[in-house]
Amino acid sequence: xxxxxxxxxxxxxxxxxxxxxxxxxxxxIGKGIGFGKKPGNEITHQSIDQLFQLVNExxxxxxxxxxxxxxxxxxxxxxxAIVLISNRLDQKLNERIHIALTDHxxxxxxxxxxxxxxxxxxxxxxKSMYPNEYQIAEQVVTFINKHLDISLxxxxxxxxxxxxxSALENKPxxxxxxxxxxxxxxxDLIETGLKIQIEKNSLQYSRLVTHxxxxxxxxxxxxxxxxxxxxxxxxxxEYPVCYNLxxxxxxxxxxxxxxxxxxxxxxxxxMHLQRLTQK
Numbered sequence: 001x002x003x004x005x006x007x008x009x010x011x012x013x014x015x016x017x018x019x020x021x022x023x024x025x026x027x028x029i030g031k032g033i034g035f036g037k038k039p040g041n042e043i044t045h046q047s048i049d050q051l052f053q054l055v056n057e058x059x060x061x062x063x064x065x066x067x068x069x070x071x072x073x074x075x076x077x078x079x080x081a082i083v084l085i086s087n088r089l090d091q092k093l094n095e096r097i098h099i100a101l102t103d104h105x106x107x108x109x110x111x112x113x114x115x116x117x118x119x120x121x122x123x124x125x126x127k128s129m130y131p132n133e134y135q136i137a138e139q140v141v142t143f144i145n146k147h148l149d150i151s152l153x154x155x156x157x158x159x160x161x162x163x164x165x166s167a168l169e170n171k172p173x174x175x176x177x178x179x180x181x182x183x184x185x186x187x188d189l190i191e192t193g194l195k196i197q198i199e200k201n202s203l204q205y206s207r208l209v210t211h212x213x214x215x216x217x218x219x220x221x222x223x224x225x226x227x228x229x230x231x232x233x234x235x236x237x238e239y240p241v242c243y244n245l246x247x248x249x250x251x252x253x254x255x256x257x258x259x260x261x262x263x264x265x266x267x268x269x270x271m272h273l274q275r276l277t278q279k
Contacts, residue, residue: 004042005018013033016043085140094166094167100166162176194276211269225264227262235271
């Protein structure tokens with residue numbers, strides 16, 4: 001963020017479009033950064049809270065339209081919330097979070113004003129799948145509620161969590177939502193196959209979701225785990241229901257991602273299923 005930037009267009013008091021030293025368009029965000037400024041004025045890095053590059057013309061237009069539709073105080077609060085997210089994480093966020101999260105929060109505020117409550121059916125799964133992002137999302141919703149004197153519901157924590165994870169993984173939000181639906185399908189099959197019902201707020205449920213998430217992460221990144229053939233034989237003989245169910249789940253995961261899944265994953269999943277039956 002070092003250097004000097006030349007203002008191309010002032011979008012509002014806190015956001016400007018500028019050119020960097022190699023004539024690339026960037027968005028600069030900072031409190032009062034555009035106040036009293038005109039095209040051609042220069043801005044130094046000391047005045048900038050956030051900088052992100054406009055990747056393509058469509059995203060440029062999307063962001064500009066958002067600025068026209070959203071109250072400046074709301075925009076400033078959301079920008080500060082994105083700074084909060086960045087400060088809590090070590091990884092670089094996909095810059096589309098400026099568009100996606102801004103649009104989502106602004107729409108959530110409009111719904112709140114109109115008395116429309118949207119429940120989040122995946123809240124417990126989201127919390128278990130992405131605990132770090134969920135914790136940050138709680139801080140974000142609390143921050144927004146405090147600064148805008150509103151009461152966004154707890155369900156919004158789950159939605160914000162998915163936006164944060166999407167920006168971290170550089171994956172479209174639709175793919176993150178598909179992963180969550182896959183989790184629900186797998187858990188439903190587990191409960192049916194083992195003839196049990198797992199309380200969603202329980203530690204047992206959280207552990208199951210965490211284990212499944214680690215399986216999916218290893219599948220996506222094509223990581224392998226070691227397999228003990230004698231142990232596999234024993235498990236297959238002693239716990240055939242759990243072993244067969246585990247393979248059924250693995251085949252669903254393979255079909256979903258169109259990727260190979262290591263045999264060992266079925267073994268470790270069968271072990272986890274067996275622990276569930278003991279509970």
